Amino acid sequence: MGAMNLIKYVAKWTITSIIVGWITYANHDSISRTVNNARYYFSDNEEGFVDKNHAFDLRFSYERNGKGNLETYIQNYTSKLPVYMRENGILVGSAEYNFSNFIGDERKKVCSLDLEDKISDNIKKDKTDHKKKILKVLLDLVGE
Numbered sequence: 001m002g003a004m005n006l007i008k009y010v011a012k013w014t015i016t017s018i019i020v021g022w023i024t025y026a027n028h029d030s031i032s033r034t035v036n037n038a039r040y041y042f043s044d045n046e047e048g049f050v051d052k053n054h055a056f057d058l059r060f061s062y063e064r065n066g067k068g069n070l071e072t073y074i075q076n077y078t079s080k081l082p083v084y085m086r087e088n089g090i091l092v093g094s095a096e097y098n099f100s101n102f103i104g105d106e107r108k109k110v111c112s113l114d115l116e117d118k119i120s121d122n123i124k125k126d127k128t129d130h131k132k133k134i135l136k137v138l139l140d141l142v143g144e
Contacts, residue, residue, distance in 0.1 A: 029059065032056075033056045033057075036055075036056045037056060040052060054076055057076040057077055058074060058075070058076050059074070059075060059076075060072060060073070060074055060075075060083075061073045061074075061075055061080070074092055081093040081097070082094070
């Protein structure tokens with residue numbers, strides 16, 4: 001009788017643990033949202049950041065494309081944006097999407113950075129060309 005009671009006890013708690021685990025897994029998003037709502041109840045969102053009501057709806061989703069490769073997206077209940085890896089970090093959404101969401105000052109800054117890079121490249125190119133010209137003149141002098 002003792003072995004049978006032990007088997008029933010182990011089976012009961014094993015099945016109970018599996019059921020509780022499955023329910024928790026199935027409702028993870030709801031549980032996470034409730035915990036975050038309680039945790040940040042008295043916090044306001046920082047200006048320019050996602051509203052608190054929408055922040056807890058964000059989640060990552062993963063899909064295979066036609067080639068069988070992984071694609072990562074961040075989504076909420078209304079939109080789904082691709083997550084790209086770039087040289088200096090990640091980019092969420094396309095460049096056009098991000099630029100369309102910039103405010104005036106941010107657009108000016110981004111456009112001026114591109115212009116500064118072009119000017120800097122031209123200055124470096126001019127210095128290189130200038131050095132080549134000097135070297136050519138010196139070689140011509142030595143060659144005579």
